[in-house]
Amino acid sequence: MRHLLLHRQRCRTGEAVRPGLAPPTCGEGLGRGFRRHPAPRLARRRSIGYILNHMVQYSQTRLDTSFAALSDATRRGILEQLGRADASITDLAETFRMTLTGMKKHVGVLERAGLVITQKVGRVRTCKLGVRRLEEEAAWLESYRQLWDARFDALDKLVEELKQKEKDDGE
């Protein structure tokens, strides 16, 4: 818990930091300059194009399950449908002319990939797009990569300098 507290401490500049020897893995700690804030709730519903765009931008292994989920035309269709409106499994099964069991399987795959979230109210299971987690994670990974990239740029310069020094000393 001390850890979390530490992470939430702010420096006087108002920056949140996570600069320890621990790689800067805390979203909280990456500093405001690095962290991209997750999209607010209203922006949760995004088009399939938006999702795909993100996937192209951020090729992380974690996204493999998402790609696998998207490899199927029916599942892509389901996402498009859910981009327009939330729907029950029954609605989706009718739209795609499938059995309930078949649709449940597809929705299950999308759910495990974090692309769809479902909620059961009474006897009806409603499905909606669940891209938010994916966006946040992709944005977080990218901000994490950028911090390492900035560090390594500085390290490049130091390596050059040390190489030169070694060369000079050897002569």
Add this chain to the structure above:
Amino acid sequence: MESKPTPMKNPTTVERTSERELVVRRTFNGPAHIVFQAWTKPELFMRWWAPKSMGVPMLSCEMDVRVGGGYRIAFGHDAASAMEFFGKYLDVIPNARLVWTNEESDDAAVTTVTFEEKDGMTLLVLHELYPSKEAFEANSGAEGGLPEQFEQLDELLLTLGAEGA
């Protein structure tokens, strides 16, 4: 990736390799013993670990680079607002491998860095292993604190909307 490296620059890649692991890769244009020095000599380490863009300078850095030895790093604009990070080295193979713990929290990762030299270049691979998936998520902010603030904002907007109506 949206941020394309400049032609002369080696790319930095980050990959989440499992539910509790992250891997960062980067090649440096220099031999392993030089890159290793930059990770193990405090006066050198301080010159690159906290680049200006991070916004917070490193105040001090102590490293006892040997198996069981500790490190302690402080960041901040002054001693009063400093934050400390510390742990110990689990494995040290000169010019080849470093493993350390991050002990400022229970759910922090164990970090392994390997240095592989080839044709005068060094491939650096940094691997972080978290104790659990939950620890990873707690650290990554993937499940982090902001949603709560959005909930509060939502509530506020609802209240304001109701008042306006």
